[in-house]
Amino acid sequence: MKTRTIQEGGTRALVPPVPDDGQLSISSASVFYNPEMELNRDLSVASIAAFSQIMSSRRHLEMSEITYVDALSASGIRGLRIAKEVGLNVTLNDWSEEAYTLIKENAAINDLTDKVRICLGNANALLHKERYNIVDIDPFGSPTTYLDAASSSVINMLAVTATDTAPLCGAHLNSGIRKYSAVPLNVEYHSEMGLRIMLGMIARDLARHEKAMHPMFCHATRHYVRAYLEVKKGANKTDKCLKDLGFIAHCTKCTARSVHYGMAVHIPEKCELCGEETSIAGPLWLGPLHNREFCDSVLVQLTNRELGKKEYAVKIVELCRNELDIPTFYDQHLLTKKLGISAMPMEELLKELTGDGFKASRTHFSGTSFKTNAGLKEILDILRRFR
Numbered sequence: 264m265k266t267r268t269i270q271e272g273g274t275r276a277l278v279p280p281v282p283d284d285g286q287l288s289i290s291s292a293s294v295f296y297n298p299e300m301e302l303n304r305d306l307s308v309a310s311i312a313a314f315s316q317i318m319s320s321r322r323h324l325e326m327s328e329i330t331y332v333d334a335l336s337a338s339g340i341r342g343l344r345i346a347k348e349v350g351l352n353v354t355l356n357d358w359s360e361e362a363y364t365l366i367k368e369n370a371a372i373n374d375l376t377d378k379v380r381i382c383l384g385n386a387n388a389l390l391h392k393e394r395y396n397i398v399d400i401d402p403f404g405s406p407t408t409y410l411d412a413a414s415s416s417v418i419n420m421l422a423v424t425a426t427d428t429a430p431l432c433g434a435h436l437n438s439g440i441r442k443y444s445a446v447p448l449n450v451e452y453h454s455e456m457g458l459r460i461m462l463g464m465i466a467r468d469l470a471r472h473e474k475a476m477h478p479m480f481c482h483a484t485r486h487y488v489r490a491y492l493e494v495k496k497g498a499n500k501t502d503k504c505l506k507d508l509g510f511i512a513h514c515t516k517c518t519a520r521s522v523h524y525g526m527a528v529h530i531p532e533k534c535e536l537c538g539e540e541t542s543i544a545g546p547l548w549l550g551p552l553h554n555r556e557f558c559d560s561v562l563v564q565l566t567n568r569e570l571g572k573k574e575y576a577v578k579i580v581e582l583c584r585n586e587l588d589i590p591t592f593y594d595q596h597l598l599t600k601k602l603g604i605s606a607m608p609m610e611e612l613l614k615e616l617t618g619d620g621f622k623a624s625r626t627h628f629s630g631t632s633f634k635t636n637a638g639l640k641e642i643l644d645i646l647r648r649f650r
């Protein structure tokens with residue numbers, strides 16, 4: 264196979280050449296490598312390093328005693344970076360013979376041949392057979408067909424990517440329902456909708472194995488969503504975790520929304536503000552998306568490392584760290600357009616909201632949006648005050 268050499272963080276890898284004739288796409292190359300996902304991998308290195316360090320100090324473990332599996336490895340770049348830059352005990356797996364051969368070559372050029380285990384086989388078979396402290400699922404499109412096996416395998420942390428944002432965010436409604444057993448809505452907070460629909464599915468998959476999840480750091484960036492979830496075993500913990508599943512009732516006329524926790528819950532059919540019929544999204548995850556202390560540890564990891572996408576990665580984690588734990592956000596531009604007035608500087612709007620006694624923050628989901636516990640009526644009053 265024709266290859267070129269790339270470097271991400273402290274790791275080198277042979278990957279397929281850049282598609283140049285417009286006919287060959289990244290996904291049609293014999294082994295997959297997407298340079299756009301370097302940011303995702305930089306964040307993975309920092310997040311998994313932060314989590315492993317917490318584990319190692321709580322349980323007096325060496326980093327090399329913590330097991331990590333990159334179940335869908337392709338070139339191996341993700342798992343090899345975890346082995347080389349974090350020092351975990353790494354297993355890499357892919358069912359493609361070409362990928363398997365390339366992973367071996369990439370392990371060799373990083374002096375990792377004796378330090379990592381490379382498997383050729385079905386990810387689901389491997390994950391149903393073996394247990395790992397950290398399980399990483401980074402597939403083409405949807406992760407859902409790997410979630411049962413990943414839930415069975417995982418002991419401490421599950422890291423999951425989904426790139427099928429159209430089904431997740433409600434743009435391809437039937438596909439979203441088929442894949443995620445939930446109804447997404449294509450609304451202005453569709454990126455958050457996608458993340459919460461995926462998390463809802465993961466919580467239900469883990470629950471079948473009596474495991475509960477605690478989101479540590481979850482983000483929606485460009486064309487994908489990514490979640491780092493601490494996992495704990497136990498029926499009581501799982502029952503408690505499932506209480507954070509529920510539904511969102513959204514009014515497509517005035518954009519007011521209400522949040523309803525629980526799987527057996529009464530959801531109002533009419534908008535409390537304008538009386539129009541609401542659309543219902545769910546079941547989805549309504550609990551927190553981030554753990555503040557964990558985000559601080561990820562920031563420390565990012566700061567102390569040489570990473571290609573460090574600046575962007577830091578910005579995402581900082582925004583997530585400071586984001587309010589409130590489901591859904593409002594897009595200021597959309598609201599002011601409806602009112603026929605111009606938008607105000609975001610900092611001023613946040614100040615006005617907090618000055619009126621509400622909580623308010625920016626959100627990593629969108630630069631023109633904010634999160635608040637104020638209702639739509641109060642938000643509109645503030646915007647009108649500044650017309």
Ligand SMILES: C[S@@+](CC[C@H](N)C(=O)[O-])C[C@H]1O[C@@H](n2cnc3c(N)ncnc32)[C@H](O)[C@@H]1O
Pocket residue numbers: 294295296297300304334335336337338339340341356357358359362384385386387401402403
């Ligand atoms: C999106 S790529 C992985 C990208 C990689 N994680 C990275 O960061 O560059 C998905 C890989 O999963 C492999 N794959 C798909 N289904 C699989 C399965 N059931 N078992 C094992 N490998 C699988 C494909 O061959 C492909 O190499």
